[in-house]
Amino acid sequence: MFDPKISLSVTTDGDPLYAKARKDGIETVWERHEAQQPQCGFCDMGLSCRICVMGPCRVDPFGEGPQTGVCGADADIIVARNLCRMIAAGAASHSDHGRDLVEVLAGVAEGSAIGYKIRDEAKLKRVAAEYGITTDGKEVLTIAGELADAMMEDYGMRRKAIQLVDRAPQKRRAVWEKFNLTPRGIDRETSEMMHRTHMGVDNNWVTLLLQGMRNALSDGWGGSMIATEVSDILFGVPAPRPTTVNAGVLKADQVNIVVHGHNPVVSEMVSLACQSKKLLDLAAKKGAKGINLVGVCCTGNELLMRRGIAMAGNHLMTELILSTGAVDMMIVDYQCIMPSIGKVASCYHTKMISTSDKAQFPQMEHIEFHPGNAEKKAAEVVRTAVENFTNRKGTPFIPVEPQAAVGGFSVETILGALGGTPEPLIDAIKAGKIRGAVGIVGCNNPKIKHDYGHVTLTRRLIENDILVVDTGCVSVATAKAGFKLPEAAAMAGPGLQEICKALGIPPVLHMGSCVDNVRILVLVSALADALGVDISDLPVAGSAPEWYSEKAVTIGTYFVASGVTTHLGPMPPITGSMNVVKLLTEGLGDVVGATFAVEPDPEKAAIFLRQTIEDKRKALGLDSRNVA
Structure with a gap:
């Protein structure tokens, strides 16, 4: 509980669900953020170190106190080590997700993954061929x-x-070879990164950061890419599907089950259980008109892409979704799940279920899902959710109507809409109807007004004829804002509007969960190959306006290492070393042809990204516009 009279510096003012949560005395992420103020300046600048127990140490940025830690590490070394450990953690998270899916694929092959199957045999064979596996005459x-x-x-x-x-x-591969950035093994690069950052190993901040880039590439072109490809093989290649988003997707007269996290291995089985006639009959017996499955965060994105399942919200909305009193069960797997939500749910009737052997949470019942038992466990937990319907406390509070959207634009879908080749998109870029494209990715952060960075930046880009593709939590924000309908083309500039109307697509294309950022890499690679240029030559850019996680650091790093200049909203914890700042924002241009840029104001960020695209157009000999 908290004092509802507390004044917050960053809020979701005007959100009726936030007002409801405050009225109920629910402590949300925004109250906890406020309680942490002022946050540690040393940590914010990356100048604190606790990798050994001679410390913890901190370096004085003003030069009046210690300039090295106990071991002698200066600001450059400390900041670089801290950043590289963030990259390693982010790479491990998404790549381990990929490993989980490969284990399911192996279980399907062995017959031990009950309920799972190969849904896209053609993609299985295409990917197998890339690995040098012959497919002719072989069983699937x-x-x-x-x-x-x-x-x-x-x-x-x-x-x-x-x-x-x-x-x-x-x-691009030649660039990686030149600077020794080619990833050799997914786990190997993460392990080496952790080794290098141990006290007394790599104390050259430049070589540390180069290994950080190789580590990030091992995820972007390795673990995450494997996760996406195996998900497509097991659950189907996404295609555009109508859906709805925001808290209005909850139904007062139905059993509401929310899946939250990142792993489709769990949510796919839950979605099948929700269609069981036996469980639907039980729901009717309990007085419910059906079983309503909705998503939060990237597990929801996985279901949206392939099944059209509605999305209730993104990362920071989780506590607010629970405060509706309409959620009969929330089922979580891993990543971006706040340990606070079990406590919030206890204020209502909601049952909380954790499912991963890697992730347990306070005040949740733990029921482990594995490939061999997931089908059975899904049926059990859905039954429990149905039985919980009659335990609701009062009338649910669902203050908004659902917003229609279209999601599910895989690379295959996009190229298919263009006739199987990127040439029509290239022609539109050459003609200036589409100035370029920006991939907007990442999370929400309580330091920024919820979804403001995502929505404002997207609006400014599309109205200037820049196509936007997005993934993860930002995709929910832009869908809630109405950008993901073909009619939203009216909000775009005249050139982009013309292309969208011709193809019947929105000006903002939903490409999936945060591991699916790799779809963007595959798409820009196809464009670069068609033009005979490097990725760094293309009129494209990346942005993470509200990022918060270690995974986002890894994603941004593998995008920059792949040649995509990338904008960040919040500043990473690196300002304690101006050498590191200069390398990341300037020096990397001479190494990989792309850099980071930090700008918390999305209006200014839009100008920067537009200018980046116009500069790329000019270098390619295309027409360019003045940006103001």
């Missing part, structure tokens, strides 16, 4: 087993390079 399950084994090899140290880097343009 044999191919699946061989592919799972080959992908597991990418996690080790026996190869000179992970397989899927071959998808990058040759010119």
Whole structure:
């Protein structure tokens, strides 16, 4: 509980669900953020170090106190080590997600993953061919087993390079070879990064950061890419589907089940259980008109992409969704799940279920899902949710109507809409109807008014004829704002509007969950190959206006290392070393042809991104506009 009279510096003022939560005395992420003020300046600048127990140490940025830690590490070393450990943690998170899916693929091949199957045999064979696996005359399950084994090899140290880097343009791979950035193994690069940052190993801040880039690439072109490809093989390649978003997708007269996290292995089985006639009959017996499955965060994005399942909200909305009193059960797996939500749910009737052997939470019942029992466990927890329907406390508070949207634009879908080739998109870019494209990705952060950065930046880009593709939590924000309908083309500039109307697509394309950022890499690689240029030559950019997590640091790093200049809203904890700041925002241009840029104001960020795109157009010999 908290004092509802407290004044917050950053709020979601005007949100009726936030007002409801405050009235109920629910402590949300915004109250906890306020309680942390002022936050530690040393940590904010990356100048604190606790990697050994001679410390903890901190370096004085004003030069009046200690300039090194106990071991002698200066600001450059401390800041670089801290940043690299964030990259390693982020790479481990998404890549381990990929490993989980490969294990399911192997289980399908062995017959031990009950309820799972190969849904896209054509994609299975295409990916297998990339790994040098012959498919002619082989049973599908044999191919699946061989592919799972080959992908597991990418996690080790026996190869000179992970397989899927071959998808990058040759010119980009040459850059990686020149600077020794080619990832050799997914786990290997993370392990080496942690080794290098141990006290007494790598104390050259430049080589530390270069290994950080190689570590990030091992995720972007390795673990995350494997996660996306195996998800498509097991659950189907996404295609555009109508859906709805925001808290209005909850139904007062139905059993509401929310899935939250990142792993579709759990949510796919839950979605099947929600369609069971036996459980639907039980729901009717309990007085409910159906079972309503909705998503939060990236597990929801996975279901939206493939099933059209509605999205109740993004990361920071989780506590507010619970405060409706309409959620009969929330089922979580891992990543971006605040340990606070079990406590919030206890104020209502909601049952909380954690499912991963890697992730347990306070005040949740833990029911582990594994490939061999997921189908059975899903049916059990959905039954429990149905039985909980009659335990609701009062009338649910659902103050908004759902917003219609379209999601599910895989690379295959986009190229298919263009006739199977990127040439029509290239022609539109050459003609200036589309000035370029920006991938907006990332999370929400309580330091920024909820969704403000995402929505404002997106609006400014599309009205200037820049196509936006998005993933993760930002995709929920832009869908709530109405950008993900074909009619939203009216909000775009005249050139982009013309293209969207011709193709019947929105000006903002939803490409999936945060591991699906790799779809953007595949798409820009196809554009670069078609033009015979490097990714760094394309009129494209990336942005994470409200990022917060270690995964976001890794994502941004593998985008920059792939040649995509990337904007960040919040400043990373690096300002304690101006050498590190200068390398990341300037020096990397001479290494990988792209840099980071930090700008918390989305209006100014839009100008920067537009100028970046116009500069790329000019360098390619295309027409360019003045940006103001």
